[in-house]
Every structure is written in structure tokens, then in C-alpha cells.
Amino acid sequence: MDIEFQIKENKVAILIIGMAGTGKTTFVQQLSKQLKNEKHTLINLDPAVYSLPYEPEEDIRKSINYKELMTKNKLGPNGAIMTALNLYSLQLNQLIEKIEKSDSNIQIIDTPGQIEVFTWSASGNLISQTLSMSMPTIIFYVIDIARCQNPNSFMSNLLFSCSIFYKFKLPMVIVFNKCDVADSKQPLEWLRNYDSFTEALKNKDTYLSTLSKQMVLTLEEFYNNFTVLEVSSLTGQGFEKINEVIATAKQEYMNITLVDIQKRMNDQKQKNYDKQINQITQKIQNL
Numbered sequence: 001m002d003i004e005f006q007i008k009e010n011k012v013a014i015l016i017i018g019m020a021g022t023g024k025t026t027f028v029q030q031l032s033k034q035l036k037n038e039k040h041t042l043i044n045l046d047p048a049v050y051s052l053p054y055e056p057e058e059d060i061r062k063s064i065n066y067k068e069l070m071t072k073n074k075l076g077p078n079g080a081i082m083t084a085l086n087l088y089s090l091q092l093n094q095l096i097e098k099i100e101k102s103d104s105n106i107q108i109i110d111t112p113g114q115i116e117v118f119t120w121s122a123s124g125n126l127i128s129q130t131l132s133m134s135m136p137t138i139i140f141y142v143i144d145i146a147r148c149q150n151p152n153s154f155m156s157n158l159l160f161s162c163s164i165f166y167k168f169k170l171p172m173v174i175v176f177n178k179c180d181v182a183d184s185k186q187p188l189e190w191l192r193n194y195d196s197f198t199e200a201l202k203n204k205d206t207y208l209s210t211l212s213k214q215m216v217l218t219l220e221e222f223y224n225n226f227t228v229l230e231v232s233s234l235t236g237q238g239f240e241k242i243n244e245v246i247a248t249a250k251q252e253y254m255n256i257t258l259v260d261i262q263k264r265m266n267d268q269k270q271k272n273y274d275k276q277i278n279q280i281t282q283k284i285q286n287l
């Protein structure tokens, strides 16, 4: 029998992911401001952040002391963040229960700046999977557009987004942040138009440029399908379409991602069933 999910369709969880200093926290603050008429919950999953410009309703720092973890267990900064996330994963059910009971429709989740600690750890995976089995879950991948003015660094940023997309297998919105200090027109044109990207690399005849050209050709279709939001989290520019963007990503989760999650869960269930049958057969043969 297929596993049935009790997805809370009226809710959505938004994971804010991005490299250090790209503006995730400022984005969360601005998003909260823009969604002031919607019931939403702010959740901080960065155990090492010193101060936040918003008041989170749920905060990993309330239950886990990052500094104490470092000193007591002789851990480095990244090891302590990872351990804190692992410990927090043990309380995930309580968080999900709280969210499910609350009247808040949108959960905005700020993640650590040490991106790989969240994206490549078992706990990051567990957190995103648990959320996505309870309610529509989407990713906002924040990019600092000022760091994308060179085609090669733009490509390396995109490759990172691609790896995150494959890791989490959730609908993803690319956020070009800091549009008040750098123009996003050129990077957006590179993203949508292969010819303009190769044109930008015309005079850069290095190994890296050749690789970038090949990568963009391979990934053209993939990038064309991403929704891009051009914003300034500082000034609030570009947030007019935020509700529409969230609704579209949520719909993608309902139409595509949920089916995929269901299939993966049923395959896993089938594997467990086959394993049990094998174990029973083995026992019978050994009698």
C-alpha cells in the first residue's frame, strides 16, 4: 500500500540558503516586512549568529549553546555549527508540531552562512526532508549580485545553485540580492541567453572560460526554468512580486516535488519490505 502524506497545503516553508554575506538575514528581515499582512513565523537555524535584525519566534540558540559546544567538546567553529544542527534535528518533531498547530501560513527559515555545513550535512538534509514531508517546502537561494559581474564568477555561483538544487530536490527561486549596488541586468541576460554569455567570454581565452562556455551550454535548459527575483533586501526594491513567486514555487511543489517525494518514500518502503522478506527467507533456509 502506498504511503499517504498529510501535507498541510495551506502552509509553506521557505529555506533561505546562500553563501556567507550574501544577505540572507537581511533578506529574511525584508521578507518579513513585505509579508506583514500574512501570518508568518521567523525561524533562525544559525547557532553562531551574534545578533539578528529581526525577532525569531523559533531560534536554535534558545536550546543550544554554540560557544559551550565549542569549548566543552574542543570543536572548531564549523564542527560546532554542525553539532548544533545535529542536536537540533533531535527536536525537529516538536518544531513541526508547533508549526502545524500554529495559524502561521508561511515559515521563513534563516540558515547558517557556512553554507556547506547546512547543505552537505545529514542534519540539513533531515531538516529539509522533514519539512517537505509535512508542508510545501521551497528554497530561496540568495546570490550577491555584486559578486556576479564577471562571467566566470557568475558561472561558479550558478554551479553552486545547481548542486543545491540536486541535493535538496525542492523548487528553487534564485534571488539576485543587492541590486541597489550592482546591476542585475547583465547576469540575468547571461542566464537567459547563451549567446550573450559566450560573447562576454569572447576575449577571455582561458581554460576556465572554455569550461564556463561548455557548462552554460549544458545547463542552459536547466537555468531557463528557474524563477529569478531581482531585489535589494536593504531598500525593499523588487519585492512587488514576492507573493506571486512564493505561490508559483508552492504550486511546483504540489504538482511535481510531492509526487517525487511520494515515489521515493514508496521505493524505500518497497526496499524495506524486500529486505524483510529476504531476512525471513534466509531464516527459513537456515532451519
Ligand SMILES: Nc1nc2c(ncn2[C@@H]2O[C@H](COP(=O)(O)OP(=O)(O)OP(=O)(O)O)[C@@H](O)[C@H]2O)c(=O)[nH]1
Binding pocket: 018, 019, 020, 021, 022, 023, 024, 025, 026, 027, 046, 111, 112, 113, 114, 177, 178, 179, 180, 181, 231, 232, 233, 234, 235
Ligand atoms: N547594499 C546592500 N547591502 C546588503 C543587502 N543585503 C544585505 N546587505 C549587507 O550585506 C552584509 C551581509 O548581510 P547579512 O544579511 O548579514 O548576510 P548573511 O548572508 O545573512 O550573512 P552570514 O549569515 O554571516 O553568512 C550586511 O552588511 C548587510 O547590510 C542589499 O540588498 N544591499
